[in-house]
Amino acid sequence: MQKFASSLTKIAPYMNIGTMFLGCMVVGVYGGWWLDQKFETEPWCLLAGSLLGIVSGFYHFFKIVFHLQKDPKEENDPTNNKPKD
Template sequence: MNPPKNSNNEKSKTSQPLENLAETYRKMAPYLNLGYVWAASVILFTLLGHYLDRYWSTKPWLTLVGALLGIVAGFYNFIKTVLQKEKKE
């Protein structure tokens, strides 16, 4: 004869890994978006430089400046986010 199962024990055992996974995602959330933000800043500044190059006929200088500004802005945002997260912990 099997003893009756305690539904609270079973529920806590199965929900514990899900809670750990949710906590892990909460901790990782600020970092998951960084790649997209970095790529978007590079693309946006490069396109802006390209547009200005076409407008002022200065090819390829403003495109290069825009790409470099996008890279710098992306890394600045990356470092700022990481340092803010470390301060909170």
């Protein structure tokens, strides 16, 4: 059970990558579309928003991946600082 739990903790951030990628694009596209409606500048904000959404999707993708790769050992190891109660 303990092993299952710690493996879940390891995979959880990876499960977020896909949705995060999608989330960035949706925010970009919808934000651009909303700005277009507001300022009547079709289709430029939508295009810019989509581009930014894709860029930000990739950026956050790599940010999460690199953050996950450098992390272990250090002081964040749960086995080292089990509270003594």
